[in-house]
Amino acid sequence: MANSIVAAPAVLAESVIAAIRGRLPSLDGFSKVFTALEGQAGKAVQVPLVGYGTASQFSTGGYLTGDDANLTAATVTLKHFKYSARFSPLDVKSYGAQYLVNAFTPTAAVAIAEAALGEVAALLIAANYSASINTGASLSYAELITAKQTLDQARAGDPRSFVLNPTYANGLLTDSQLIGVLGLQAPVISSGKIGFVAGANSYMWSTLPTNSENLAGFACGADAIAVAAGLPYSEIPGFDMAVATDDQSGLSIQILMGQEQSGYYNVTATLLFGAAVGRATSLVRLTTA
């Protein structure tokens, strides 16, 4: 297969999905439907919301009465995102596939991950999730417990997450209650990560927008946000296509690669992604004012 780009898209797909995997861990805290099925922008995906159910006593109605009033679904409309880059055939020939991997993978992964996160971030406004706590300039462990209390009362689904901007996340690393009596041996000191705290996974979202509402983080159950992903139907004559799937999350990425008329190699990473509001009461916004 030497002197051919047939295998390059598959190699890039595996590289990009590995890089994206590390940039979208917070998606594990949402209700999701990730598939590698091909579709197109505007496709509606029904995402079941992870919630709670109430069992009823068996009666003459038998099993025909539904007890899943709280296990509903949200409709997510997929958007088509792509990141394209162009490479000189001479560079590719001279430096090989490693050059392509190094030059394309990190940028494409960041671009695609940010596009996906942007869809989620756009939902995090008061109009969608009215519950909020003004946690000020910094976040304390006690305020996390307050947010947890709100989720508990709303019976938010599991798993739960705290998603924080860098200021809040790094501020928590110095919280005396998280360090506690362990001092320098506390996990947050050695790992630099908050990890699992107050019954929830904590994630740092470096580019979390304020949404002009002083947003600095949020606490949520898995049923608060519904996300879905798929792959676009892409057939470009003369282009090679490959797909890679993250076996843990199910998220897939598609790589297209071919030579343009100009002579340049065009490399594109693409996917369908969308997000929608799930149960509005299962998310608490943490604001600085």
Added chain:
Amino acid sequence: MTIEEQLSAAVATATALTGERDDLRATIEKLTVGASAELESLKVEAAAKDAKVAELSASLEAMGAELAALKAKATDLEQSKVSASKQAAVIAASVGVAPTALPVEGAATPEAVNHLEKFMSLPVGKERTDYFNAHKAAIIKAAI
């Protein structure tokens, strides 16, 4: 011819005939004796050949038995040779040497694994991703 002359001629003829008869008798007797001797000789010769055939048959049978014994011996030796190889491998392993079979002359040597080809032949998913992560450098190097 007178009577005396005729008698004398008859006596001479009779004598001649008698002599001839005696000669013929002697010849016949001689021939009879010779044939008997020849027959006797042939019988002796046949008996000798029968004996020789019997001797050779016995020899052949003995050689067949000897050949079977030799074949059995050869099989035993071959098996003991394999056991010796195994024993040698066990001894080598006991002192920390991993025994490796030497390539047999004329046998095809295994080709180096083509990781890119193997990677491309796998279906998209965990198995392919795991294989990519395990042989990333080789796959990327061979990709273009």
